[in-house]
Amino acid sequence: MAGLFEDIGDTLFENKTVLEEEYEPDNILERDDEIEEYRHSLKDVLYGRNPSNVMLYGKAGVGKTAVTTHVLDELQHAAEQQDAADDLYVHRYNCNDETVFSAVRELVNRLLPDHASEFPKRGLSTGNALKELYKQLERVGGTHLVVLDEIDHLEKADSLLYELPRARANDHLEDAKIGIIGISNNYTFRNRLSAKVKDTLQEDEISFPTYDANELRTILHDRAKKALVEDGYDDSAVAKAAALAAQDTGSARQAIDLLRKGTEIAEREDAGTVQDDHIGRAREEVNRGRLRDKIADQSLHARHVLEAVAHIEHDGDTPVRSKKVMATYQQIAEKRGDDPLTTLQSIRNHLEDLQMLGFLIRNEVNQGQSGGRSYTHELDMDPSVVFKRATNSTNKAKSDRSDSAAIIR
Ligand SMILES: Nc1ncnc2c1ncn2[C@@H]1O[C@H](COP(=O)(O)OP(=O)(O)O)[C@@H](O)[C@H]1O
Numbered sequence: 001m002a003g004l005f006e007d008i009g010d011t012l013f014e015n016k017t018v019l020e021e022e023y024e025p026d027n028i029l030e031r032d033d034e035i036e037e038y039r040h041s042l043k044d045v046l047y048g049r050n051p052s053n054v055m056l057y058g059k060a061g062v063g064k065t066a067v068t069t070h071v072l073d074e075l076q077h078a079a080e081q082q083d084a085a086d087d088l089y090v091h092r093y094n095c096n097d098e099t100v101f102s103a104v105r106e107l108v109n110r111l112l113p114d115h116a117s118e119f120p121k122r123g124l125s126t127g128n129a130l131k132e133l134y135k136q137l138e139r140v141g142g143t144h145l146v147v148l149d150e151i152d153h154l155e156k157a158d159s160l161l162y163e164l165p166r167a168r169a170n171d172h173l174e175d176a177k178i179g180i181i182g183i184s185n186n187y188t189f190r191n192r193l194s195a196k197v198k199d200t201l202q203e204d205e206i207s208f209p210t211y212d213a214n215e216l217r218t219i220l221h222d223r224a225k226k227a228l229v230e231d232g233y234d235d236s237a238v239a240k241a242a243a244l245a246a247q248d249t250g251s252a253r254q255a256i257d258l259l260r261k262g263t264e265i266a267e268r269e270d271a272g273t274v275q276d277d278h279i280g281r282a283r284e285e286v287n288r289g290r291l292r293d294k295i296a297d298q299s300l301h302a303r304h305v306l307e308a309v310a311h312i313e314h315d316g317d318t319p320v321r322s323k324k325v326m327a328t329y330q331q332i333a334e335k336r337g338d339d340p341l342t343t344l345q346s347i348r349n350h351l352e353d354l355q356m357l358g359f360l361i362r363n364e365v366n367q368g369q370s371g372g373r374s375y376t377h378e379l380d381m382d383p384s385v386v387f388k389r390a391t392n393s394t395n396k397a398k399s400d401r402s403d404s405a406a407i408i409r
């Protein structure tokens with residue numbers, strides 16, 4: 001009897017983890033200038049001085065996290081060799097949808113001695129948590145670099161960025177030194193900080209531009225060599241993945257995703273080598289995935305409204321008026337066990353948002369004599385993308401929060 005896996009051909013991956021999200025590259029390529037700036041900002045640590053605060057800006061996938069990991073590993077290593085340097089502690093924290101309280105609490109918990117019980121989740125204030133943080137920092141001593149990754153997702157980041165840099169000036173810290181490294185996908189983050197905070201931070205700013213096709217090609221060739229079997233890919237396929245990603249986002253993450261997906265497609269088809277065509281088709285898959293992420297980022301009710309339009313489109317009944325969308329939406333919300341929004345205006349607001357975000361097309365309908373504006377709606381994508389939308393827990397938490405706002409509105 002032929003086994004289920006008998007016709008599985010040779011794999012094209014030598015080491016697939018090299019193309020996965022968690023992989024930490026040994027070589028950072030094409031980022032010499034940014035690394036040099038970083039090095040300059042942090043070198044005071046090696047002389048036992050107060051570290052500068054650093055803020056990194058740049059779009060998603062341009063190497064901010066990877067470069068930070070690399071530079072801090074090197075710094076840690078150098079600090080161990082250097083007599084003048086204090087003991088160095090690096091605390092990495094991803095701020096994704098967190099509050100200042102939970103960020104400080106997490107830092108406290110990581111600093112607490114093994115036998116100590118965790119800082120309570122409830123009942124104490126952010127001020128209490130900060131006090132405990134200073135206490136623990138003093139107990140441990142040395143220099144602490146606190147990396148706040150994706151800080152633009154931290155609610156009320158201002159207060160933390162005001163407090164921590166002033167800890168020594170305010171006599172909360174005497175022995176311990178602290179520096180903040182903030183990483184933001186959003187260039188406008190700094191503008192939103194108050195003047196008071198900017199004054200306190202006095203940070204060095206490092207900006208990460210998007211990658212061009214040549215840079216992505218260098219990064220991708222290096223990955224391909226480690227991840228794929230020899231002769232498993234055409235150089236032109238790697239170049240194509242780099243070119244497509246450069247055109248689209250300038251993100252190394254996207255380029256790497258394209259190569260991984262393209263290789264999976266080639267493998268599925270027993271192609272023997274990864275070729276341009278596989279990368280082209282991978283792009284369609286990656287784009288669908290990105291669209292699904294974007295959908296998952298919407299609030300709960302916005303997603304139900306979108307799903308309603310998708311169902312109607314699927315049945316061939318678009319363009320459709322808001323009223324009919326509302327009826328379908330209410331069925332969907334009820335089926336999911338979510339209390340539906342009850343005013344037509346709230347549905348119209350969601351439809352308008354969804355149109356602005358590029359999910360829907362809206363057409364104005366001539367009302368004739370009666371005047372007044374009226375619209376019909378249709379989906380600006382394949383309905384199947386909406387039906388298969390991604391739902392991950394982080395996004396869900398975010399949606400739930402914005403939903404309560406939508407309901408109140
Ligand atoms: N200069 C680079 N050299 C090698 N790999 C890189 C480089 N820049 C980014 N990468 C890789 O691309 C992906 C995205 O980079 P990441 O640092 O997570 O981006 P960001 O934090 O800016 O969103 C990661 O897999 C990372 O290893």
Ligand SMILES: [Mg+2]
Binds near residue numbers: 064065
């Ligand atoms: Mg990152």
